[in-house]
Amino acid sequence: MKLLCAGAELVNDSSRGFDIDGQKLFAVRRSGQVYVYINRCPHRGVALEWHPDQFLDPSNSLIQCATHGALFLIEDGECVAGPCAGQSLSGVTCREDEQGIWVSL
Incomplete structure (x- = not known):
């Protein structure tokens, strides 16, 4: 297991990007639970964020791809x-x- 960040660095309804040993990841905290994904859209293989650490839609309820607007459930x-x-x-x-x-990589 590799340390991603301190828990306090990821507040509720926020997202943050990371580079762990060359692997681009992002984490989202929702309702106290943390979810981590590889930072790659399944459609084009591009990074998802709009700006550094911005992976969520305006309502902070879905993950949104900056390239073509695809929406993903935070939970799965x-x-x-x-x-x-x-x-x-x-x-x-x-x-x-x-x-x-x-995280386990």
Whole structure:
């Protein structure tokens, strides 16, 4: 397991990008739960963020691809709208403890 960040660095309804050993990832916290995905849209293989650390739609309720607007569920990465509907983001196993958020790569 590799340390992603301290838990306090990812507040509720926010997202943040990371580069762990050359692997581009992003994390989202929703209702206290952390979700981590590989930062690659299944449609074109491009990075998702609009600006650094901005992976969510304006309502902070869905992950949104900046390239073509595809929308993904935060909880499981499933695309629910856009050209890759039915596909999913690649999830990364994570856990959180008092030291921070950890990922398995």
